[in-house]
Amino acid sequence: MGLNIIACVKSVINNTLPSSNRNTLENMELNPFDKPAIEMALSLIKEHKGTLTVLSMGPKSATLGIHQAIAMGADRAILICDTALKESDTYITAKVLGKALKKLEPFDIVLFGTRTSDSDTGHVGPQTAQMLDIPFIGNIHSLTPDYVKNIWTAERKADGYLETFEIVGQNKHFPKNVGVNNAGVADIADTGMAFSVSSAFGYSAFGESSFISLYGVERAFSDKNIEFWDNQTLGLKPEETGLIASPTKIVAWNKEKRAKKCQFIDGTYDQKAEQLAQKLSEAGFVG
């Protein structure tokens, strides 16, 4: 009963810890950009009932981040873990997540973070939606189902505008399997729909409840276990995943050297502020 929501999450290296560049059971955490997706899912469930499943692909050490997601309130957690998945690129990651989501059908919505704090591509959400041939809207901060009209309304902010989308819902709440769009993004879908959730949702919207409570941690380790899936579970051959199957490969990975440059701005306070704003705008930091 209720909504069946899936949040795809990733465990990343906690970069606030000193000298951490390799993932271990010591330094992993839930990707901070995935938290708004979980929070949005939890707030939808609070209002409309339902369940949240977190789905992740990663090494064994990724359980640290997954447990955090359960402690936040997820009902079920699946970690796709297989040595053959090592060094998969975003395309293969999306393919694997797509296979797993197929197994989890029917679902109402699948939520992603907008990006990850480590590789920072932002590809996996839209690519996974493409694999499933379901509509995807990125960077939303609000999502509301309308059961009477069978329509989901999503909002996002972009280029100084507030965009409002409507998508016809699928599955149990919305038996009519017809998709329409009003913005050229949504398309006819077989099942569910996908979104990535902006950080604009979350902390401000959720307040203290977005912190993991000790009760949540207890729950994550007493009643809920992480289900482990592998390539076999998903019907994937080893050669279909990992570095060998990935169309994109990282050929070099060098630490960037940042040069500090100090500039002095002259004038009155107003002139200084104006010049500073202009410089920041030119550099693409604001605007």
Next chain:
Amino acid sequence: MDIFLTEKHKIVRYSVRDFAQKEIIPIAKEIDEEQRFPWEVIDKMAALGYLGIQVPKELGGAGMDTVSYTIIIEEISKASASLGLCASVHNSVALYPILAFGNKSQHQKFVPDLATGKKIGAFCLTEPNAGSDASAIEATAIKYENTQNFNNNHQNDSNSDKQDFDKHDEYYIVNANKVFVTNGGVAETFLIFVRTDPSAGPKGISVIIAEKGSAGFIVGEHENLSGMRANPVSSIRLSDCKIHKSNLLAKEGQGLKIGLAALDTGRIGIAAQAVGIAQGALEEGIKYAKERIQFNVPIARHQSIQNMIADMGTQVESARLMVYRAALLKDMGKPFSKEAAMAKLMASETASRVADMAVQIHGGYGYSKSYPVERYYRDARITRIYEGTSEVHRMVIARSLLA
């Protein structure tokens, strides 16, 4: 590598650190300067379970182990030692004795409100003339049978028999003058150490649970302390305060036993707090050493600063390991008294030394309230004094080693 920590402990650390960074660090300086107890943050801590860390779930707590408790106290103290102190005292010396020595009805009456943070707890042992020598307390609780009032109040109550009458109507008249009561200004449930038998020496000491609001219960001013300024440390006076017999913890004469057990547990919390202060000072020291340029290089490149950083890091790590060991022993149900005393001694001395070195790395700025190390320096100092001075801890440790 944190060899003592499970995945669960790591998630506890992650979640408390996340909370402390977003909710405590932004106000830590202000609450210290203004001597303000931040109820808005305390309420959030309560909602997250930080005020009933080791209390069983059925009594409203989070049901966690002692290692988790040390992690939580360390992380809160790193952000604000005053709030770490509030949580440590509330969880250990206020809640723990009620859980360990209280009867079922006392559990029901006091624990859920404390564990969920509806009420804050305090521990009142120290008096003007009784500090390290706890057996020298002068507070008294004299038993008193209030038959007169009972008859007046219950003359229509035909169900009560004579036996109930006596049992239910015995009171203690408590007179006490307690000083330096942590959480004193905000607490509602107080463990008061008193003499129930003034002629029996140390064996005449008992613990009575007093509640704020009773007639004759007087809360003093918020002490103007050097550190821990956001904690409303106050004096508490009970003047002919009538407290029902059912508020006696365990039996008469067991006060010192309860006190020592409470302080064994409390030591782990204070040690964890000292580790938090030391860790905070270490991190600030490292940050500043990398930023501050002198002789054309960040001062972190100077060997004398590196030596300080290396010593600070090593000492913090040693202290933390000792705290984990004491906590782990307690969780395993093994004796931990000596280990807790060693951890408290080591951690509190470390906090003072490390905070001192962090100030030194900051130079003149470290002596200014503009940088948090100045606060760490003041906060660290008390950890060598309260819940047993370093000297008393050496006494406890030596006694154990020479036994």
